[in-house]
């Protein structure tokens with residue numbers, strides 16, 4: 001199977017070398033030409049399932065993102081990452097900036 005076929009089947013090469021390298025159709029008739037687009041074939045039996053992030057991993061990721069996006073001033077989660085210094089949204093940080101200016 002080619003890498004693409006493996007991917008379509010939800011697999012990926014399991015770290016093994018390709019079992020065969022096919023010359024492309026155009027080169028099949030020209031044995032002397034160096035094939036620039038060979039197809040690398042992998043053994044489907046040695047392929048392993050594509051890595052799918054588990055639900056737990058996704059939840060951990062979401063918690064990390066929530067910590068970065070939740071404003072310490074109003075407690076509202078913003079769709080962007082807040083400054084690491086104070087973790088406050090633009091609305092909560094603005095009054096301070098106005099005072100400072």
Ligand SMILES: [Zn+2]
Pocket residue numbers: 023024025026027028034035036037038
């Ligand atoms: Zn070729």
Ligand SMILES: [Zn+2]
Pocket residue numbers: 071072073074075076088089090091092093
């Ligand atoms: Zn806020």
